[in-house]
Amino acid sequence: MGKNEKTPITVNDKEYILEDFTDRQRALLNHINDLDRKIGNSQFNLEQLSFCRTKFIEDLAQDLESEEITDEDYEEVSADSAD
Numbered sequence: 491m492g493k494n495e496k497t498p499i500t501v502n503d504k505e506y507i508l509e510d511f512t513d514r515q516r517a518l519l520n521h522i523n524d525l526d527r528k529i530g531n532s533q534f535n536l537e538q539l540s541f542c543r544t545k546f547i548e549d550l551a552q553d554l555e556s557e558e559i560t561d562e563d564y565e566e567v568s569a570d571s572a573d
Contacts (some may be wrong), residue, residue, distance in 0.1 A: 497508035501520065511519065 499506045499508050
């Protein structure tokens with residue numbers, strides 16, 4: 491940005507100029523921005539975890555309904571995937 495350009499920041503529907511912030515106000519804004527990123531990452535991770543949990547539940551239900559799958563079958567699949 492050029493020397494004369496100002497960066498508007500809106501807080502509670504009121505506009506402020508970033509360049510006029512005190513060091514403390516800038517630090518608080520940095521914390522807010524960092525927390526927003528962390529919240530976004532946490533929501534993303536929660537979506538992944540929820541999806542995987544649902545898949546594990548589906549797999550468990552499928553296994554419980556099928557008498558053909560044994561512990562030996564599971565061990566063979568686990569050993570194959572470890573290679």
